[in-house]
Amino acid sequence: MARSTVPFAIFACAALIAVGAFVPMGIAQRDVGVMEPDEAQAQLERATREGQRAEARAERLAREAENASEAADKTAREIASMAARIQRAEADIAAARARYSLAQTDRAALSDRLSKRQEPLVRLTGALQTTARRPLSLSALQPGSLKDLVYVRAVLDSAVPQIRERTAALRGELEEGRRLERRAASALENLRLKEQELQGKREELASLEAQQRLASRDARSSATRESERALALAEEARDLDGLMGDIDAAAGLRRELAALSGPVMRPANLGGGSASTVPTTPDPTPSATPTTASVPPRDFQLPVQGRTIAGFGEERDSGLRSTGVSLAPVAGAQVVSPASGRVAFAGPYRGYGSIVIIEHPGGWTSLVTGLARINAEVGDEVIGGSPLGVAATEEPSITIELRRDGEAVNPLQFLR
Incomplete structure (x- = not known):
């Protein structure tokens, strides 16, 4: 009996140590935060979808920048492409946070299940260790009949295989715990790399914007006056709706002025020409009047x-x-x-x-x-x-x- 129980007792002790030690470990903890599982799953799906859209916009704008003929248009589309890549990096960070949160939730649930199994495993390990330390010859000298000894040995012989079978699931969950540990560590490392990537893209965008400002500075002589007029509108407006209305009215006036026909050309002969030779202002056509927004x-x-x-x-x-x-x-x-x-x-x-x-x-x-x-x-x-x-x-x-x-x-x- 001692030969059969000693290896198993050793295994049970190892399993007990593993269960007792299975807590969040091995990961440099950060203030990432753990969300509710449903919230984390929704964020993961949303971030994945938004990241794909941002990447598509970035590629489209990059192609348009390559095909642009004017330098200003090219720079504007390069900047917009970089902004889209920043949004892609932000979406990737949100997805990494969601993956980390889901992994942490799974690990916590597994740790809770294992902790509930710890107490019966402690009792089982103690009993097996006691049996393993008592030689078979001394067991024959203990009080009780030989019949009782044979009965106990038979019970143990039939129980050990079942215990092995049931602890197979425990070994599987311990391996699952190690897998979840690796998954959480991978998500955290991915989060760190994405944050570094985002910082680099933001610095690149700032550099592009600075170049654009320098290139357009000479062409913005009226920008200060226009900005002052906008600030004056903001001061006069009672609320945001009023400000929007004032800006809409100003925009409508600009559209009407832009739709007016050009100046009438001066006749070549002011005195001798007949009335029929004097050009007249053409009637405004429907296309010359401001149209209501439709598209x-x-x-x-x-x-x-x-x-x-x-x-x-x-x-x-x-x-x-x-x-x-x-x-x-x-x-x-x-x-x-x-x-x-x-x-x-x-x-x-x-x-x-x-x-x-x-x-x-x-x-x-x-x-x-x-x-x-x-x-x-x-x-x-x-x-x-x-x-x-x-x-x-x-x-x-x-x-x-x-x-x-x-x-x-x-x-x-x-x-x-």
């Missing part, structure tokens, strides 16, 4: 990636309906222009943080609020994906509003 901005996109925290038309704390969509991105996330257009306002606005208002062709206007830093200036011509700034580092929230001839519309219906 949304091409390649419209959300300015930032993140979880939706307030949808279009949702009732706010004030009792009013939301006129935009609010997103919760990662801390310090890259914010980009939702479509091509012209920056009509860029700066702080009371109660909304720093905001950017962009005029798009055809009577469309977009508003982005909640930025912590703005990289755009009034008068800038931007393309879809051009960097506008970054989100806050604490409790970031970015809101996008889209208006058609001053009327708020749901921006999600125009996403491609």
Whole structure:
């Protein structure tokens, strides 16, 4: 009996030590945070989807930059491509955090299951060790009949195979624990690498933006006056809706002026010509008058990636309906222009943080609020994906509003 129980006792002791030692270990702990499993799974799926879209935008913009003939257009698309790659890196970081959280949740559940098995295993190990240390010859001298000894030995002979079979599942779970340990460590290392990659891309974007500013500085003689007019509008406006209305009105006036016909040419002969030879101003045609917006901005996109925290038309704390969509991105996330257009306002606005208002062709206007830093200036011509700034580092929230001839519309219906 001693020969059969000693190896198993040794195995049981080793299993007990493994169970007792199976706690989160081997990973340099970081303040990554563990989410609820459903939340982590949803974030993983969303981040994977957003990362794929950002990568597709980056590749498209890079191709457009290669084919651009003008230097300014080429630089703008290179910058937008880099901003898209930053958003891809941010999505990868969010996915790595979700994977780490899921691995930690699985490891905690496994540790809990093993801890529940620890107590009966302790008792079993103690009994087997006691039996293994008692030689068979001494067992024959202990009180009781030889019949009892034979009976106990028979019971043990039949129990040991079953114990081995049942502990096979335990050995499998211990191996699963080691696999989960490796998975969590891999996710944490991937997170570290993605954060380094993101920092490098942000530095590269800052360098590109600095070059663009230097190249366009001489061409921005009227930018200061235009920015001052925009700030004056912001001071006079009672609220954000009033500011948007004033900017829409100014944009409408510019469209009307642009649609006017050119000056009438002076007649060659003022005195001798007949009335029929004097050119007259042509009647305005329907194509010369401003048209109502019908087609949304091409390649419209959300300015930032993140979880939706307030949808279009949702009732706010004030009792009013939301006129935009609010997103919760990662801390310090890259914010980009939702479509091509012209920056009509860029700066702080009371109660909304720093905001950017962009005029798009055809009577469309977009508003982005909640930025912590703005990289755009009034008068800038931007393309879809051009960097506008970054989100806050604490409790970031970015809101996008889209208006058609001053009327708020749901921006999600125009996403491609």
